[in-house]
Amino acid sequence: MELKPYLRTEGDVNLSEERRRWQEANLSEASLDVLEEDGRYFLHQSMSTPCLNVITDADGIFLEDMDGRRYMDFHGNSVHQVGYKNRYVIDAMKSQLDELPFLPRRFTNPVAIRLAKKLAELAPGDLNKVLFTPGGTSAIGMALKLARRATGKFKTISTWDSFHGAGLDAISVGGEGVFRSRIGPLLPGTEHMMPYNSYRCFIGGCDGCGLKCLDYLEYMLEREDDVGAIVMEPIRSTDVQIPPKAYFKRLRELCDKHGVLLILDEIPTAFGRTGTMFVHEHYDIVPDIVAIGKGFGGGVFPMAGIIAREGLDVAQDISLGHYTHEKSSVGSAAALATIEYIERNGLLEHARRMEDVFRERMDSMKAKYEPVGDVRVKGMLAAIELVTDRSAKEKAIEQAEKIMYRCMERGLSFKVASGNVLTLVPPLIATQAQIEEALDIVEEAIRFVFVV
Structure with missing residues (x-):
């Protein structure tokens, strides 16, 4: 075949x-x-x-x-x-299972608050507001909804070949045919551009081009005044594409110039994978929203979420997530133990x-x-x-x-x-x-x- x-x-x-x-x-x-x-x-x-x-x-x-x-x-x-089978993570979960295995929405619990506080302490700048969810796809969905509410604009720009999850909204901003092909109409307003280091880039690749892909992005932003967010992987995890610092510096400048939020998808790469807790730390920028997941749950519990800037806390009248396991006490214990283990073991x-x-x-x-x-x-x-x-x-x-x-x-x-x-x-x-x-x-x- x-x-x-x-x-x-x-x-x-x-x-x-x-x-x-x-x-x-x-x-x-x-x-x-x-x-x-x-x-x-x-x-x-x-x-x-x-x-x-x-x-x-x-x-x-x-x-x-x-x-x-x-x-x-x-x-x-x-x-x-x-x-x-990390014992530190599993023991934290077992202790939480005995104390509080589940709580309905409307209520909170101390371990979820400690986890949120820890993320706010770790993330740079004013990235200090969080929402949790069981899966990375839903984290992307929450980020997209928050961007719409905060900016009043519904369009996004992301890259071909990117992966942001398997839900219908996530594959709409994603750029992989294995998820998008022959599915039918996707989320409207999800524009795409060439990815960093694309072999099919119109100038034949990124070596020595002066990042002309961002020239094209600027061209798009000048002609589309209803773009609310740019969604990017700071490092493309599947084939490990690593843009230079200048790429994200200019991307941040373009977002600020055109009033566009920068959403970084760190679901597969955050929490130490690249030698820093968050990947965007390598680029000396502060995104507007960071999506996290995968390793967040310590290889045991499905945990994901978003970390947003303080000024984006503007959606109190709608439900961005409201998932059944939104503030899972067991998942929060696993995630907090994971971060602690990374820190304590260097x-x-x-x-x-x-x-x-x-x-x-x-x-x-x-x-x-x-x-x-x-x-x-x-x-x-x-x-x-x-x-x-x-x-x-x-x-x-x-x-x-x-x-x-x-x-x-x-x-x-x-x-x-x-x-x-x-x-x-x-x-x-x-x-x-x-x-x-x-x-x-x-x-x-x-x-x-x-x-x-």
Whole structure:
């Protein structure tokens, strides 16, 4: 089956022959039977069901499958900053379960307030108002509604290839075909521009262009006076696109000039992933709204939310979220424990040190192997881009998939983004030795597929 290019944007696909071959060669009959039963009862969807494998345990940086095989998890759906089964997080949740497992809306609880206060203390500037929700998609929805109410304008500008969640409003501002294609009419007023470092940018790429994509954005803003918000990922997490500081400095200036709110989606990247608690700290700007999620819940509890500037507290007469688990006492305990664990164990500093380890090893791979077209890293978020032709940047899609499954056989799990980008997202608790072992596995697989 030939797969359309947009099916390979967010992650590796679950419809390929390479996946089928890996399963037949590596999984027991018992595991295959469970996968078949899973496929019988769950609705099928891209990248999910049918599933790759059956996981029965997760501990620290490792996943263990039904056949007893262990994998270092450098994927984790970006929720595993503090590792799996983190005792500090789990003990905080257990204590809260005994004290207050749930409370209805209209009421608050001390742990939710402590969490909100902690976020206000951590976030820069006047980012000190929060709302919580169980999922990142709903966090984006709340941010969009707040922007409309605060500005009186309904249009947004976001980028193609971006991911902001799977809800109808989130895929409207998102830019990935695997979520948007053949769905029908989406949210009106959701305009799009080219992303940073787009291969199909009208000037042929971002190297040395003077950020002409922002010239185009300014052109849009001068002609659209009803744009209320710009929605961006400060670092594109799936294939690790890292704009320079000048990009966001100018973006902030454009928003201020045209009265547009800047919403930054840090759902997969906040809480230490890039070596700072929030990604936008690298850019020395203060956004108007930050969406958080994924790792916020400590790899245990689904927690997300928004952090907004003080002056945006203007929607008391409507419900921006009002979700059943909006101020979950258990979720708040998990999130607060996660932040405390990151702080008390020096994981921000560790992530910054491991960035040097990633960069040195990946630069070495780029120097040794022609198919390594580019490497990108920020903290413990890394990408190795594979090409068949460096000058044309032609994607090595089949080879990237073979490399991923070769690594799986040797005990390393990660995902492939954009068809050809090996994205490595380890837990922040991963040691230098474990990271070096993982990179040894990746390098051996690159050599095996391209050289041997």
